[in-house]
Amino acid sequence: MTDTLRGEDAALVAVQSTLAGRPGVLPGARALSHFGEHSAGWVAVSLLGALVQPRRRRVWLAAGWGAFVAHGAAVVIKRIAKRERPHHPSIAVNVATPSRLSFPSAHATSTTAAAILLGRATGLPLPWLLVPPMALSRLVLGVHYPSDVLTGVAVGAVVARTVGAAVGPEGDR
Template sequence: MPEPATPRGEVAALVAIQAALTDRPGVLSTARGLSHFGEHSVGWLLVELLGALLKERRRREWLVAVAGTFAAHAAAVLLKRVVRRKRPHDPAVAVNVGTPSALSFPSAHATSTTAAAILMGRATGLPLPVVLVPPMALSRLVLGVHYPSDVVFGVALGAAVARLALWLDRASR
């Protein structure tokens, strides 16, 4: 039986990331927790709705965050259906969590997390993109459910949707 081919390109990057991080204490459970929290952007939307309820003086910013996060997720899902790239399936890549679809590009988790972080950062005045985006982006690779380009494009798409949400908010005042 021939030996499997050595992983190359993005698959090699996934294998390297998984080899370096997956066995470290708490990494896999944290990555899975982030995955569940970010599924369909529900965790971010709940936080934003709570912010809108509790922070009356900042309600508009929180509601813009809700709309922008929802739009980012929708854009990612729509793009997935157009591109139809399959998730990593190389035997060298361990898939460490279930997914709602077999489609990979772009990462909806990276997209909605980036939009949420930018927009919630505006509502709170905190540097949330620096704190929230890298762990979510890395978690998608550790879990073996996205190629690095899926995640990078998702971050860029989330940032673009957040900028559009902010522009629309300013234009409507």
């Protein structure tokens, strides 16, 4: 392997050199990583919403289900693609991961699905507020290439659309 930075390795190093040293960025990225692990944080949020708004339980539970299904879809794709995580010596890996597989980012996938579906439940622009920080955190942490994250966002959006269609218009405010 050569030490020359090219393509996505160069992009990843650029993101890390620009952001990782800023106060609070690494701890914040690690917190997002732990929250999004196996979609557990999003499932917990959806369960809490279902408890707080029992009349809208179905749409809240659909958000958790969508996040979980999106995570599962990402895991299946990872096992087919078998792309390894970034490993260039210039890329700092700032968090432990459950596997060496990278494509797509399961965090970006489940967060996108959750944000879209929770946005339906709350009427808030959650995709715009939640997806960029989670996606960027995966780069700052050095555990995904930009294409892993972008593909995860796309897969998550497809899962959210499918789950949203299954829930029907009652998910809209």
